[in-house]
Amino acid sequence: MTAYRVNPYIKLALGMCIIGSFVVVNKVLSASVPIFLASGIRLFIGALVLNAMLWYKERAFPRLSRRDFLIVFIQSFVGVFLFSFCLLYGLKFTSAVESGIITSTTPAVIGLISFLFFKEKLAAHQLTGIALALAGALVINVFGILSGSEWSLSLWGNLLIFGAVIGEAVFMTFGKLLSADLSPLASAALTSTIGCVLFLSVSLVQAAQFEIMAAAPLTWGLLVYTGVVVTVIAVLLLNQAMVQIPAGSSAAFSGLMPVSAVVLSYAALHEPIHWYHVVGILFVLAGILSISRRKRAEVSGEGQQKPVSL
Template sequence: MIYNKIKAYLCLMFAMIIVGSSIVFGKIMVESIPVFLSSGLRFAIASVLLFVILLIVEKKLPKLTRKEVTILSLQSFTGVFLFSIFLLYGVQYTKAVESGIITSTTPIVIGILSFLILKEKLTRQVMIGVLFVALGISVINLVNSGEDGIRGNFPMIGNILVMLAVIGEALFTILGKLLSRRLSPLAISAFVTFFGFVFFLPFALYEAMMFDFSQPSINDWGYVLYFAVVVTVIAFYLWYKGVSKVSGSVSGLFTGFLPVSTALLSYVFLNEQLTSIHVVGFMFVVLGICSSSLFNKKV
């Protein structure tokens, strides 16, 4: 029993570490390969891999109902298409470490949108969490303008774009609650990824016609492959394997590894410094996540 829980915790931890790494490597990737082209290639590769794995594991593809197609398409549009666009454009304007801190607020945003859309009860713990998270993000964004050159060209715009990515991811989760349990997590991932590829395809083709494919290095293309295999396929598998063994409140706490991963990798690969402002903002965000998840059994 304890061994299974430890395995689940490790799966959740490594999944969030990988997601944190995607913010750092995404910032590097889009410097050489445009957002739509890199995303189109990423989801094309991931779709093939996921459908192959799905056929191996489940022997056949499930037939989707009209409702399931609608929900999966909306999930893909919000949690794949819009999330990727806002995140990858956002990290071009702000620091990766700030993006990681903001992205870790996803559980709080899910709680707010669940209240607004699904009319779920907004508990006092969630409301306190929202206040802490809002305070943390405000601290990050109210850094004096003298640091803008270090933070990015337009850090406020970048942070707003990353926050919009978080909203897209939260909508993805909420829409998932409308799906029946007939579909396995693997099947959902495969179809959502495929629909994401379809959304990106026309824009990716447009960028491809004007792009010099000889310009990126092997390392640059390696980032695309990393996003397809590690971020899209492996991280998803680890997350759902872990989530199936623990409660929702416990899994929510592991999002705290996301900003830590982003901060450490930003320091190593991007030479970004973790300032006292980031530490204070991060502490408020962690307090918000803990107050809404750890002390709220309904989350």
């Protein structure tokens, strides 16, 4: 019983950390590969792997009702296409500090969507966890500004990053509207495939103007990473976790995205970590600990919930 209670939170935490790494990886990729082409390649690789896994495991592709298809398409358009577009272009128009502050609102947006669309009553420990995670993410970024970073009001870039926040929030919550018989693997394969199709036309145009086959080995390695680790592994981890975890509880864990981005920026890009980064990370971890303290009765009912999908 203990493993059943812990495993979903471990999966959710790992999935959010991988999404945080996606931000860092794309800082490198966006300097050498056109945005639509990079996203198209990522989703093409992910769709191939996920559909192969789906056929191997379930021996059939799911038949969707009109309602399920509409939900999957909305998820694909908002949570895959618009998320990638807004995040990658937003990072070009605004600073990392500004984008970090805006992504810090993700827990609050997820909690709001959970309340408005799923009528989830947030318990005290959930509200506390969301507040702590939001406070931690804000500490990381606000004290970064006060320590000497410049605040350039790039309205267009800021709006794009907030669009990515909405896309992630939809990804983390709206899959609960899908039919219970649609597996997490099937929903992940469908959304990746539809997302690939949405990026296809512009990706082909950019591919014709860019010598992708001459790209450096590091570039190809990062593209494969985003296709396999981000699009396949992270999505499956989040889908499997959200079968058992209410959407409101996932809000605090989304705070791991900016935290992991800070840590990976230090490790991979050699950006400095300051005291306020450490304090912010501790706040987020405290929020996750608060959310994870669920009563046994709550955990026993989690299996009745539907999977989320990207």
